[in-house]
Amino acid sequence: MSQKLTVECKVGDLRDELVVNGPLSEETESILAAIEFPKSLKSDVVLDLAGIKHVNSIGIRDWIPFVQRLEKAHRLVLRRCSPTFVMACNVVQAMRGKAHVESVCRGYECPNRHYFWVDVALGSSKKQTDEKVPCERCGLKAAPEYDADEYFRFLE
Numbered sequence: 792m793s794q795k796l797t798v799e800c801k802v803g804d805l806r807d808e809l810v811v812n813g814p815l816s817e818e819t820e821s822i823l824a825a826i827e828f829p830k831s832l833k834s835d836v837v838l839d840l841a842g843i844k845h846v847n848s849i850g851i852r853d854w855i856p857f858v859q860r861l862e863k864a865h866r867l868v869l870r871r872c873s874p875t876f877v878m879a880c881n882v883v884q885a886m887r888g889k890a891h892v893e894s895v896c897r898g899y900e901c902p903n904r905h906y907f908w909v910d911v912a913l914g915s916s917k918k919q920t921d922e923k924v925p926c927e928r929c930g931l932k933a934a935p936e937y938d939a940d941e942y943f944r945f946l947e
């Protein structure tokens with residue numbers, strides 16, 4: 792069954808939010824190009840990207856013009872970028888456009904193979920590390936899925 796890509800607009804006080812859910816792939820080709828933004832969309836727009844679970848080259852081809860179209864009239868902030876999205880940004884810098892990245896989801900796995908995400912805020916200049924964190928389910932130390940050097944490279 793094919794999964795649909797949706798972009799939901801949430802109106803905020805100071806900035807509006809676009810919540811993107813679904814894959815960026817041939818399944819969703821041309822959906823992004825057809826999306827019409829509300830006329831009332833504020834100058835500051837947050838893209839919430841935790842719902843992007845799959846990205847391939849066809850999806851990237853659709854995504855870049857979507858970001859460029861938004862950037863013509865809005866200041867973009869990316870929030871909760873999913874690991875798949877982050878790894879695509881590490882390959883194709885244009886995925887991010889000129890957007891400020893507020894936070895990214897980093898994957899961790901514990902010895903019991905529990906996999907979970909931690910939303911990492913990037914506001915401070917604090918250097919990201921490969922420190923282990925307690926597993927949400929069993930409490931054992933969980934290691935990051937990707938090294939910090941590799942994972943956060945697209946921010947440099």
Ligand SMILES: [Zn+2]
Nearest residue numbers: 901905926929
């Ligand atoms: Zn665990």
